[in-house]
Amino acid sequence: MPSRVVVKIGSSSLTSVEGGLNRDAVAFFAGEIAALIKAGCEVLLVTSGAVAAGFRAIGYSFRPKLLHEKQAAASVGQALLMQAYQEAFASHGITAAQILLTRTDFCSRKRMNNASMTVEELLKQGAVPIFNENDTVSVDELKFGDNDTLSALVANLVKAQHLLILTDTDGLYTADPRNNPNAIRFDHVGEITEEIYSIAGGAGSSVGTGGMRSKVDAAKIATRGGVPVFVGRVTENGDLRSAMEGRGKGTYFDTELHSLPMKKQWLGFMSTPLGTLYVDRGAEEALVHGGHSLLPVGVKQVEGQFHAGDVVEVLNLEGTVCGRGIVNYDDEQLRRIQGLGSAEVIRTLDTVHRLEVIHRDEWITLK
Numbered sequence: 130m131p132s133r134v135v136v137k138i139g140s141s142s143l144t145s146v147e148g149g150l151n152r153d154a155v156a157f158f159a160g161e162i163a164a165l166i167k168a169g170c171e172v173l174l175v176t177s178g179a180v181a182a183g184f185r186a187i188g189y190s191f192r193p194k195l196l197h198e199k200q201a202a203a204s205v206g207q208a209l210l211m212q213a214y215q216e217a218f219a220s221h222g223i224t225a226a227q228i229l230l231t232r233t234d235f236c237s238r239k240r241m242n243n244a245s246m247t248v249e250e251l252l253k254q255g256a257v258p259i260f261n262e263n264d265t266v267s268v269d270e271l272k273f274g275d276n277d278t279l280s281a282l283v284a285n286l287v288k289a290q291h292l293l294i295l296t297d298t299d300g301l302y303t304a305d306p307r308n309n310p311n312a313i314r315f316d317h318v319g320e321i322t323e324e325i326y327s328i329a330g331g332a333g334s335s336v337g338t339g340g341m342r343s344k345v346d347a348a349k350i351a352t353r354g355g356v357p358v359f360v361g362r363v364t365e366n367g368d369l370r371s372a373m374e375g376r377g378k379g380t381y382f383d384t385e386l387h388s389l390p391m392k393k394q395w396l397g398f399m400s401t402p403l404g405t406l407y408v409d410r411g412a413e414e415a416l417v418h419g420g421h422s423l424l425p426v427g428v429k430q431v432e433g434q435f436h437a438g439d440v441v442e443v444l445n446l447e448g449t450v451c452g453r454g455i456v457n458y459d460d461e462q463l464r465r466i467q468g469l470g471s472a473e474v475i476r477t478l479d480t481v482h483r484l485e486v487i488h489r490d491e492w493i494t495l496k
């Protein structure tokens with residue numbers, strides 16, 4: 130039974146639609162987590178609910194939509210949330226610790242190493258690390274928004290054995306069960322295909338963000354990193370343990386056969402691309418299916434400003450993301466050589482360090 134588990138709890142499970150924290154819900158989840166800890170597990174909690182818990186308290190009648198209003202609500206709600214968790218865990222003799230992260234923290238390996246060491250120390254001391262996005266400083270375009278992705282990155286970072294994403298619905302259905310009473314639940318998803326993506330819709334309640342879609346995104350990140358995922362409901366005593374042991378009310382996502390090394394996880398899911406390259410069909414085929422490097426001849430368009438060594442995103446000519454890689458040229462050089470064959474590249478540039486635009490070892494397919 131001893132295991133390292135990341136539990137993510139969504140706003141919809143912790144707050145009411147009218148706004149405000151449901152302290153009974155916080156106490157219930159703390160009790161479930163305490164039971165796992167007493168059984169020898171290490172548990173890390175990723176919790177949402179700051180905006181939903183805070184917007185009434187700050188004086189808004191509805192969950193705000195503007196970024197600065199959400200940030201103001203989150204700064205009130207985060208304090209309420211942590212206070213409630215601290216009290217709830219204290220009643221089980223457990224100390225709660227707060228860790229607020231932004232997407233940019235994950236871009237820096239140094240910051241991640243520091244966060245990782247802090248987490249290990251907290252677990253060693255028997256505390257529960259409680260994560261949320263640092264909403265007050267996250268800017269719109271770099272926000273996680275929902276915490277599903279954050280929970281997957283945390284699970285991969287700490288090499289968890291389980292990621293349990295708790296929500297108000299008992300798993301992934303063939304359609305949103307709120308609007309479709311005939312929808313059928315998947316007990317098990319072996320591979321996250323395009324079809325799975327297409328049926329996972331947005332948030333069902335006014336407090337949730339991201340819906341099933343972001344949970345499937347999170348499942349993809351975690352399972353590629355080697356962490357199996359449960360998405361579902363925990364409402365009765367013992368449900369969390371059942372969810373961990375494969376008997377939960379929800380959907381289980383299997384890990385992929387070959388989990389990605391940390392370097393590729395960082396490249397695919399944590400880094401921030403500084404530019405975009407559009408490639409033709411031949412180059413797409415070579416990168417995505419052939420296991421080859423990207424050569425200048427396949428690059429049709431270059432966007433953004435970047436230097437050699439930065440991360441860029443690669444799209445096909447229809448605009449679909451193929452993957453990400455570390456680029457060997459800066460954007461100006463690349464604009465001069467895009468579409469050229471190798472001999473012409475050598476003639477065009479004074480010095481050519483590496484012919485590949487992206488080497489296959491520094492590439493991750495995201496298609």
Ligand SMILES: Nc1ncnc2c1ncn2[C@@H]1O[C@H](COP(=O)(O)OP(=O)(O)O)[C@@H](O)[C@H]1O
Pocket residue numbers: 138139140141142177275295296297298300301302303304305306307328329330331332333334336337338339340341342
């Ligand atoms: N195919 C689907 N299966 C199940 N739920 C779905 C599906 N598509 C959309 N949803 C919605 O996703 C919601 C859960 O996501 P969300 O509201 O973001 O919750 P949380 O706050 O827990 O993250 C459900 O209440 C449901 O209405």
Ligand SMILES: N[C@@H](CCC(=O)OP(=O)(O)O)C(=O)O
Pocket residue numbers: 138139140141176177178179180181203261262264274275276277336337338339340
């Ligand atoms: N960081 C935000 C998360 C927002 C949110 O609604 O997320 P989720 O409920 O996980 O879809 C908060 O605490 O309010």
